[in-house]
Amino acid sequence: MTTVIDSPPLGPVLDDIVRTHRPRTERGSVPASIPHLAAPPFDRFGIAVATTEGEMFSAGDAGIPFSIQSISKVFTLAMALGADEQDSLWSRVLREPSGTAFNSLVQLEVEHGIPRNPFINPGALVVTDHLMESFPDGADHFVRFLAEQVGESAAGSGPYIDEAAAQNEFANGNRNLALAHFLKDFGNLRHPAQAVVESYTRQCSVMMTCEQTAKAGLFLARGGQGVSGSVVSRDQAKRICSIMLTCGMYDAAGEFAYRVGLPGKSGVGGGILIIVPGECSICVWSPRLDSKGNSLAGMAALADLTDRTGWSVF
Ligand code: GLN
Secondary structure (H helix, E strand, C coil): CCCCCCCCHHHHHHHHHHHHHHCCCCCCCCCCCHHHHHHHCCCEEEEEEEECCCCCEEEEECCCCEEEEHHHHHHHHHHHHCCCCHHHHHHCCCCCCCCCCCCCCCCHHHHHCCCCCCCCCHHHHHHHHHHHHHHCHHHHHHHHHHHHHCCCCCCCCCCCCCHHHHHHHHCCCCCHHHHHHHHHHHHEEEEEEHHHHHHHHHHHECCCCCCHHHHCCHHCCCCCCCCEEEECHHHHHHHHHHHHHHCCCCHHHHHHHCCCCCEEEEECCCEEEECCHHHHHHHEEEEECCCCCCCCCHHHHHHHHHHHHHHCCC
């Protein structure tokens, strides 16, 4: 289904992607509510491709940890579905694109506390709440899950939570708290709003490199099979990818499907994870964002890479 046009050697292609897309002048922004995301220099740019054959190709700043932010929502959804034999999560959150900003309050009020999808903030708060039933130490369990997929522990150079950043974001997290209180009021949150937002914020504050993020997402390219067994079923992997395609880039999902044509998930730390089913998992990172909260250089680089390689689900 997915073919590599002319099979260009991936290493040199990625080096050229970095040369072409690494920002030369400062454009774009970071969200005012998460000031620490302004710390990485604007010209950081990394890209990594983890293949289903077990190879890793990377270029640029692919070994520098960044804040994964909303990319975490893919992994928490997978963990929640993997632990949810009755599929009961789907009575609490829908699977429709929102067409609104990731932290919008308006739709949640109109739609009686049922979030449109798991990749906008209220949806991810419901997923976090759901996960806390099975794993009371939510965010710490989340890091262990990532470390297992990546094959490196937090004690080494594996995924870790930037606790100062999490505290800082939590202290400024009025909008997420408002969303959580709304959910609670509609009866769609079981744990206290504060506890859910705190766990969610710590999940968002996980630091990983492009190489680690690509590795962590590889199970989605392999029909749900992670490094040491099944993370989710084949059907669930397909469905998570479908939700990434339709909802992974917030209200820029249509534009992303048009330009890149693959399931993807962005975070306001400037990272984007995309999946080429059966082939590979790709992570690109460049910290400055467009007005929808997606990495400016990352979007351009993925459009370019997928055009060069022919990777597509279409
Ligand atoms: N932690 C961020 C927030 O909750 C994540 C948003 C994002 O990456 N889109 O607002």
